[in-house]
Amino acid sequence: MDFQITKEEIEAEIWRIERTFLNKLVVCREIINYCRMILESYRKEINSGGFQDISSEILFFKTQKQLPLSQLIYYSKLHSFYVQAPKGGKKFLTEFINTKLKKLNKFFLINSEFGEYIETNQSYLDAFYFTREFNNIVITEALLHFRNPDFNTSHDFLLGEVKANKLFIKFLKQQLQRLDSDYSDTSESKNELKWTGSKAGLTELIYALHEQKVFNNGNTDLKDIAAFFKEAFHFDTGDIYRTFSELKSRKKSRTPFLEELSINLLTKMRDSDY
Template identity: 35%
Template sequence: MKYCNRVVANLERKLQTLNSQTDNVFEEIELGVFHCKKALKKLRLKVITENFNSPVIESHFFKMIKPKPLGYLIFYLSLAEFELCRPQTIKKTKKYIEEQIQKYQEYFLEHKAFYQYLERNRKDRDSEYFLRSHGVVKFHPDALQYCVDENFSSSHDLIVAKIYAHKLLIQRLTTELNTLNDAKSNPREEPIPNMQWTRAKSDLIELIYALHETGAINNGNTDIKDLATLFQRTLNIDLGPYYRTYIEIRSRKIKKTKFIDLLKEKLQKKMYDADEQVK
C-alpha cells in the first residue's frame, strides 16, 4: 500500500508542476493524460501481481487510492472536450461554462445516496462498494469498467473517480467564469499601451522567477504559469518552454542571475549619476 500511495503522491506533484509551468492548455492536457495513464498502469500491475493482505486494505485502495489518478484522467479528458467545444465569444463562453457546471453537478444528484455516503466518511458499506468479489453490477454505464476489467475494478470506484473529476472541473470552470465576470464588471478605462520585450527571452524568464520567489505580486499567492502569462500578453512575447529555459539558467557556471545583476548595476549607476549632477 505504501508503494501505491507513493505512485499517487508522485503523480500529484507532477500535475501540480504541470499546471504551473504549462501555458498551452492542450499541452497541459496531453502531458496530464500521459502521467495519469502511467500511474494507473503501475497501480494495475501491482494489484494483479500481488494480492491485498486484507479486505480492509482492498476496499481502501478502490475507495481512496485508485480513484485519484482515474479522476485526474477523467478531468483532463473532459477538459479536452470542453476546450474543443469552447465558443468564440465571451458571452457564449460564459453560458457554456454555466451549462457544463450544471451538468457536472447533476452527476452528484444522480448518485445522491452514494455521494452522501462518501461525504460523511461512512465505511459500513465499503465491502459492498469496493471489494471486487462483492461488486453488485447495476444497469448503469458506470458499471462498464467493472465488467471489462474486474481484476482492477470494484463496482463503485469509477463513480468515486467521476465525482473527484467533476469537483476539479467545477473548480476550474468557476474560476474562469469569475474571471470573465470580473473583466466585464471592471472594464479598463484606458487601453494598455503597446509594449514589446526587446531583450533575450531568458532575461525575462530570469526576472519572472525572481518576482515569484520574492512574493512581489499578490503577496506571493500566484504561480509561475500566471506570471508568465501576464508578461507574455503584456509584452507581446512567446516565452516558449520557459521552465526548460529556467533549467538552463540554473546550469550557468558564471553569473546565474546575470540579467538581475545588470538591472542592479544600471540602476545604481543612474542613481550615482543623478547624485553627481546635484553636487
C-alpha cells in the same frame, strides 16, 4: 501490497507539468498519460500480487486508486472543455459553461445518496462499493460492462467522477468570473491601468520600443507611439523630445528605468515558483 506513489508526489508532478508546457491541451494530455501510467502500474501489481485482505482492497479502490483516477478524469474534462469551448464571445461561452454546470448538478443529484455516503465518511457499505466481489451485482453505468473486472469495483470509478466533477465545477465557476472581469464595460475597468511611474521612465520605454521597431514592422512614428501610451495609460507624456534631451544629458545612467526593468525581470525569473 505496497503502493509507493503518494498524493504529494502526484500533485508535485502535475504541478511540474502545468508549468512546463504553455499549451493547455498539451498539459492535459501529459497529465492524462502520467495518470494512466500510474494506474497501469497498479493494475500489473494487483495482477501479480493481489491483496492481503479485504481492508487493503478497500483502501486501494476507495483511496489509493482515487489519487490518479480522479485527476485523469478531471484533466480529461478540461481537455474536452478547451477543445469544445466556443470562440465567439462572452454570450456563447457563458451558455456553454452554464450547460456544463447544469449537467454536473444533475450528476450530483442522481448520485446524491452515494455522495452523502462519501461526504459523511461512512464505511458500512465499503465492502459492497469498493471490493470486486460485487462487480456483477451493481451496475451503475453501461460502461461498467467493458471495464476490467480485476481492476474495478462497482463504484470506484463513480467516486473518481465525484471527486473530478467537484474540481471541474470549481474550474467552471472561475471561468465565469474571468469572463465577467474580461468583458466588463464599466468605466472603472476601462481606466484601470494608469501609469504611476515617472515621465522620464515612460519616455525611456517609448524610445526603446520605437528603436526596437516592434510596432507595425517599424513603420510607426515616435509621436504616434507616445500618443498611444498617453491614451492607454491616461498619462500626459508631455514633450517627449525635450525629456529625451534631458535623458541624454544625465551624468550617470541614461536609462535607469530600463535597467531596473531588466533587473527586476531577471530577479523574478530566478526566484519565481513558476
